[in-house]
Amino acid sequence: MLVIIGYFSGHPYFFNQLFGGLDKLALSGAILTEALNTSAYTYEVSPVFSLMERQIIQKIITETIGWPQGDGVFCPGGSAANMYGVSLARHSKFPESKVKGMRGMPLVHLYTSRLSHYSLKKAAFFMGFGIDSIVTVGTDRFGRMIPAALEKAIEHSLANGIVPLMVNATSGTTVFGAYDPLDEIADICKKYGGVWLHVDGAWGGAVLLSKKLRNKMKGIDRADSLTWDPHKMAGSILQCALVVTKHATLLKEAHSAKARYLFQQDKIYDVTYDSGDKSVQCGRKIDAFKLWVQWKAYGNVGMAQRVESCFETALHLRDRCRTTPGFRLLVEDPECTNVCFWYIPPSLREQTEDEDWWTKVSRVAPAIKAKMQTTGAMLIGYQPQEEFVNFWRMVVASPENTIQDMDHIIDTIIEFGEKL
Amino acid sequence: MLVIIGYFSGHPYFFNQLFGGLDKLALSGAILTEALNTSAYTYEVSPVFSLMERQIIQKIITETIGWPQGDGVFCPGGSAANMYGVSLARHSKFPESKVKGMRGMPLVHLYTSRLSHYSLKKAAFFMGFGIDSIVTVGTDRFGRMIPAALEKAIEHSLANGIVPLMVNATSGTTVFGAYDPLDEIADICKKYGGVWLHVDGAWGGAVLLSKKLRNKMKGIDRADSLTWDPHKMAGSILQCALVVTKHATLLKEAHSAKARYLFQQDKIYDVTYDSGDKSVQCGRKIDAFKLWVQWKAYGNVGMAQRVESCFETALHLRDRCRTTPGFRLLVEDPECTNVCFWYIPPSLREQTEDEDWWTKVSRVAPAIKAKMQTTGAMLIGYQPQEEFVNFWRMVVASPENTIQDMDHIIDTIIEFGEKL
Numbered sequence A, B: 001m002l003v004i005i006g007y008f009s010g011h012p013y014f015f016n017q018l019f020g021g022l023d024k025l026a027l028s029g030a031i032l033t034e035a036l037n038t039s040a041y042t043y044e045v046s047p048v049f050s051l052m053e054r055q056i057i058q059k060i061i062t063e064t065i066g067w068p069q070g071d072g073v074f075c076p077g078g079s080a081a082n083m084y085g086v087s088l089a090r091h092s093k094f095p096e097s098k099v100k101g102m103r104g105m106p107l108v109h110l111y112t113s114r115l116s117h118y119s120l121k122k123a124a125f126f127m128g129f130g131i132d133s134i135v136t137v138g139t140d141r142f143g144r145m146i147p148a149a150l151e152k153a154i155e156h157s158l159a160n161g162i163v164p165l166m167v168n169a170t171s172g173t174t175v176f177g178a179y180d181p182l183d184e185i186a187d188i189c190k191k192y193g194g195v196w197l198h199v200d201g202a203w204g205g206a207v208l209l210s211k212k213l214r215n216k217m218k219g220i221d222r223a224d225s226l227t228w229d230p231h232k233m234a235g236s237i238l239q240c241a242l243v244v245t246k247h248a249t250l251l252k253e254a255h256s257a258k259a260r261y262l263f264q265q266d267k268i269y270d271v272t273y274d275s276g277d278k279s280v281q282c283g284r285k286i287d288a289f290k291l292w293v294q295w296k297a298y299g300n301v302g303m304a305q306r307v308e309s310c311f312e313t314a315l316h317l318r319d320r321c322r323t324t325p326g327f328r329l330l331v332e333d334p335e336c337t338n339v340c341f342w343y344i345p346p347s348l349r350e351q352t353e354d355e356d357w358w359t360k361v362s363r364v365a366p367a368i369k370a371k372m373q374t375t376g377a378m379l380i381g382y383q384p385q386e387e388f389v390n391f392w393r394m395v396v397a398s399p400e401n402t403i404q405d406m407d408h409i410i411d412t413i414i415e416f417g418e419k420l
Helices: A024-036 A047-065 A078-093 A119-126 A147-159 A182-191 A204-209 A250-255 A288-323 A355-362 A364-375 A403-417 B024-036 B047-065 B078-093 B119-126 B147-159 B182-191 B204-209 B250-255 B288-323 B355-362 B364-375 B403-417
Strands: A071-075 A108-113 A134-137 A163-170 A196-200 A225-228 A241-245 A327-329 A338-343 A379-385 A388-395 B071-075 B108-113 B134-137 B163-170 B196-200 B225-228 B241-245 B327-329 B338-343 B379-385 B388-395
Touching (some): A024 A288, A047 A071, A047 A241, A047 A288, A071 A250, A078 A108, A078 A119, A078 A163, A078 A225, A078 A241, A078 A250, A108 A147, A119 A134, A134 A147, A147 A163, A204 A225, A288 A388, A338 A364, A355 A364, A355 A388, A364 A388, A364 A403, B024 B288, B047 B071, B047 B204, B047 B241, B047 B288, B071 B078, B071 B250, B078 B108, B078 B163, B078 B196, B078 B225, B078 B241, B108 B119, B119 B134, B147 B163, B147 B182, B163 B182, B204 B288, B288 B327, B288 B403, B364 B379, B364 B388, B364 B403
Parallel strands (some): A196 A225, B108 B134, B163 B196, B196 B225
Antiparallel strands (some): A071 A241, A379 A388, B338 B388
């Protein structure tokens, strides 16, 4: 059966993914770049856009993150940005692999929490490491990587003669929104001889925009590279993502191929403005401009407020889940704007919570979501995760969302679910 | 010195890259997808777009190419599409590498012509093969791969115990626009036990739209995978690119990670409509819709005419280069819409063409281009290539370009260059 339903993220109750809403400034930037139809690779074909991209990357590095220097590249999504993180880690330790490939490299391990995004797995097989090179590290009740478990995993690798290449710490996990403890992880990376610390902040990295919230990523100054998707909580419209690294020359060293037909050295301008050879793409969409327009218009304060608004709205939903009968939070104190919960309909309340009961609970979210979809009321994601059966993951990704919207979600779930 | 010049591909004399012009239908599609701001990964968040993408991929596979079946995925550019080609080749022969990585694989070689696009080199190091795994094959006077040289290269690999994994044949090389002889290459791939044949048709693949021109890619039915960038000669606005393969299940087998939070199996619709797990991206921009709009509006005939128009316009420029004093073609009969030539100013004509003379010729194009840039007259690319010093590469990438435009180019080059 194919059900045709017209859901797009502009729907006021679209909460299905880690993006949503429609920022008009970002849209104006997007329309302009579509109409000008050019590529980011060389200054000569995207002069002003090249300058804007360079400026915004440097602003993110020196102001938003606070590294003394660095380099970065916009790329088509957080998965691609995480691949760059892996590539930088590899090139940093084994630069000869660029020419000789991975056959000559020793076995290496990439560490990531069991709740991190699946893109690291895709990076591992696409880039020649293989899924076996990934070591998943346990998490605490908030969903954060346990540093002691990471250290044990690294010790285990070393005991088996395997090189610990990179830790992928997550700032804002996909489902729970957990922030791995960067400072403690950085200590471990340092202790074991400088393991590359990549931070996947695709979702939660937006807290760096806010003085109030940035403490969640304490230790980011010690990371080697960072993924951030402004198209998520900053509302910069898909696609707007980048990877940055504090190692100023490494992106180019790792990825340049010096194509002479594109990156001629006898141009009439300073060819360091041609950013394309840092990238593994050739033609590359202008993704930075949308964010540039937003940031210029909202200012640092406005950008921070947008993110803070998402957090405040999510807290209201958390509180409603705490106090409304039938709602049960998976993480009592969510760290990001992800609010994960089960809705237990009256027919299943106050019963023995055995396997059979959980099986029944697992059918609740799909049944309610089917009603949401067929009525066009709203769209919210649910999923199972590890030992937990199907639960709702509500995310607030746009400052357009209000506490009234959160109340409406609670009401709708009750309306569609109370008879189940 | 930083020269700020506002060139974008919408300029009527923008000929610097393998794209240009602005198709209004593609733009209308682009604006709609920006405003709807959704992702291509699941049917539930891009219902109609998912159907359109699926339909257009199947149309390309069964009608445009003519394979009995297959699968494909839109991706952010031809470089990414070529990476998928390499990934498919690897997974086809060494599926265990997905889990175990490349350390356990034998040494492999990837063959490509010396004039092919640099993205294969980037794929080789990014994906763990290393640049050493690339074997460059010689070309004829049109810039086409020489089949006998390919065969010799494969024999050489085999004699050294190296597995011939993939041939990357190019349909429309970046600079000369040459079409490698697919049928003869396919014979060789077959002869040596089924070497994967990937065709990089990022630029020249558009000829498949035309009954008159498609013979340039005779043998495409025998290829295993194909890259095509509709954002180039089809004018679908950057980014619009895809990879297709005739092996219907392989994209998924090679790239799936079965993320449970995104690709739930208990949805209310047929989950084979969720295309995201074939991709190594997670969030993925809607790139297919622009092409869908164009194709629906222009029809098969209109799409063919657009491409044929580019070829006709380019032929006029070729003829002008043949007959205008001072112009000298590098390839007498260009196979695509690339017209490559030197302009020899009067002061350098009828002289001994020694090394010193060629050094002087190498300075002509940069000097003329500087005038083009500082006056805002036009933008055309030049580059050195192999044994040839700086020469012009004029490309016709848009049906908006006319033979009058070509005459204007000749006139402008003379105007800016005759006193050099």
